[in-house]
Amino acid sequence: xxxxxxxxxSYRRDGYLFxxxxxxxxxxxxxxxxxxxxxxxDTPRRILxxxxxxxxxxxxxxxxxxxxxxxxxxxRMLQPVRQLVGEDVYVYQFKINSxxxxxxxxxxxxxxxxxxxxxxxxxxxxxxxxAVFLDDVNEFxxxxxxxxxxxxxxxIEVDPRVAKPAAYAxxxxxxxxxxxxxxxxxxxxxxxxxxxxxxxxxxxxxxxxLLFFHPNLVHASAANISPFxxxxxxxxxxxxxxxxxxxxxxxxxxxxxxYAPLESPTTGEVVRQRQLAEA
Numbered sequence: 315x316x317x318x319x320x321x322x323x324s325y326r327r328d329g330y331l332f333x334x335x336x337x338x339x340x341x342x343x344x345x346x347x348x349x350x351x352x353x354x355x356d357t358p359r360r361i362l363x364x365x366x367x368x369x370x371x372x373x374x375x376x377x378x379x380x381x382x383x384x385x386x387x388x389x390r391m392l393q394p395v396r397q398l399v400g401e402d403v404y405v406y407q408f409k410i411n412s413x414x415x416x417x418x419x420x421x422x423x424x425x426x427x428x429x430x431x432x433x434x435x436x437x438x439x440x441x442x443x444x445a446v447f448l449d450d451v452n453e454f455x456x457x458x459x460x461x462x463x464x465x466x467x468x469x470i471e472v473d474p475r476v477a478k479p480a481a482y483a484x485x486x487x488x489x490x491x492x493x494x495x496x497x498x499x500x501x502x503x504x505x506x507x508x509x510x511x512x513x514x515x516x517x518x519x520x521x522x523x524l525l526f527f528h529p530n531l532v533h534a535s536a537a538n539i540s541p542f543x544x545x546x547x548x549x550x551x552x553x554x555x556x557x558x559x560x561x562x563x564x565x566x567x568x569x570x571x572x573y574a575p576l577e578s579p580t581t582g583e584v585v586r587q588r589q590l591a592e593a
Contacts, residue, residue: 315389315390315393315394316393316394316397317331317394317397317398321394322397322398325398325526325528327462327463328462328463329460329462329463329464329465329466329527329528329530329531330460330462330515330517330525330526330527330528330531331394331398331525331526331527332517332519332523332524332525332526333523333524333525333526334519334520334523335519335520335522335523336390336522336523336524337390337446337521337522337524338522339521339522341522342448342521342522344381345381345382345385345446345448345547346448346545348375348379348381348382349410349412349448349545352372352375352379352410353369353372353412355372358486358565358567359372359373359374359375359567360372360373361373361489361492361493363417363418363419364419364493365417367417368412368414368417368418369412369414370411370412370413370418370419370492370493371409371410371411371412371492372409372410372412373407373408373409373410373567373568374408374409374566374567374568375408375409375410375547376405376408376549377408377566377567382408382547384579385446385547385549386405386408386549386576387576387577387578387579388578388579389578389579390524391444391446391524391549392551392576392578393578394444394526395442395444395526395551398442398526399440399441399442399551399553400440400553401440401553401554401555402553402554402575402576403442403551403552403553403554403575403576404551404552404554404570404572404573404574404575404576405549405550405551405570405572405576406430406436406441406550406551406552406569406570407548407549407550407567407568407569407570408547408548408549408550409547409548410448410545410546410547410548411545411546411547411548412543412545413455413456413535413538413543413544413545413546414538414543414544414545415455415538415540415541415542415543416538416539416540416541417538418455418456418537418538418543418544419537420456420534420535420536420537421496421533421534421535422495422496422499422500422534423499423500423502423505423532423533423534424496424498424499424500424532424533424534425465425469425470425498425500425529425530425531425532425533426443426529426530426531426550427439427441427469427529427530428469428470428472428498429497429498430529430558430569431469432474432498433488433563433564433568433569434558434559434560434563434564434568434569435558435559435560436552436556436557436558436559437556437559438556439465439469439528439529439530440552440553440555440556441529441550441551441552441553441556442526442527442528442529442550442551443526443527443529443548443549443550443551444524444525444526444548444549444551445458445524445525445526445527445546445547445548446522446523446524446546446547446548446549447519447520447521447522447523447524447525447546448521448545448546448547449521449542449543449544449545449546450519450520450521450542451517451518451519451523451544451546452518452540452542453516453518454539454540454542455538455540455542455543455544456535456536456537456538456540456544457516457517457518457535457544458516458517458525458533458534458535458546459514459515459516459533459534459535459536460514460515460516460517460527460531460532460533461505461508461509461512461513461514461531461532461533462512462513462514462515463511463512464508464512464530464531464532465528465529465530465531465532466530467508467530467532468530469530470500470504470532472498472499472500472501474497474498475495475496475497475498475499488563488564488565488568500532505532508532529550551576554573554575557573
């Protein structure tokens with residue numbers, strides 16, 4: 315799958331591109347079937363909400379689950395990312411943000427790249443993230459809210475929050491980047507100024523939709539107060555020419571050390587992967 319010139323220009327201008335209903339219902343059902351097993355694992359890959367019970371995120375599933383491994387190589391994601399980044403890419407990070415019904419907490423206003431720049435030493439934002447809707451996303455269950463065009467500001471310098479949540483007081487320092495009290499949040503006054511210039515959008519749509527967005531795009535999401543889960547898988551791709559300078563500071567599931575460029579599967583492999591995803 316290849317993006318049109320108009321779609322690429324839209325991404326360059328706005329910092330995001332939304333493609334509704336790209337994966338089938340059967341494929342999404344296959345991904346949903348593995349979530350209970352992933353979320354039940356007591357592992358550093360799993361981050362909980364402040365209640366110590368509700369799963370907030372799970373990292374690195376593409377390294378242990380065949381469906382997720384196939385997803386990051388899917389041509390519907392990989393080929394557009396190559397066009398947007400302009401070079402071969404590898405999976406820098408893969409995570410599943412769960413935001414479960416009645417319990418999913420907010421994500422404060424932030425940019426993604428400042429974490430990867432400061433924590434991992436990634437030189438430049440030659441990256442792109444693809445969010446895969448594993449549930450229907452509506453106005454009630456905490457959709458991502460984006461500030462169109464905010465990526466052109468570059469990295470917005472902010473002071474880090476040092477303290478970790480009480481539930482993670484004895485955890486490694488990198489946990490501070492993953493909880494609701496995130497480490498680098500964009501100040502309210504800055505967000506307000508950006509919104510006056512670019513407005514706000516909240517892409518919503520059926521499960522199977524794809525949202526491509528730039529690593530410097532300012533975004534956030536509210537808590538999920540609805541009875542509807544909002545589970546989203548996010549694959550972040552990095553250029554193979556843009557490797558982290560100190561990728562040994564954080565675990566591999568946060569900053570991958572497998573820099574091999576990804577290849578789209580052959581037609582036969584695509585058929586087998588779709589069959590696996592729909593099994």
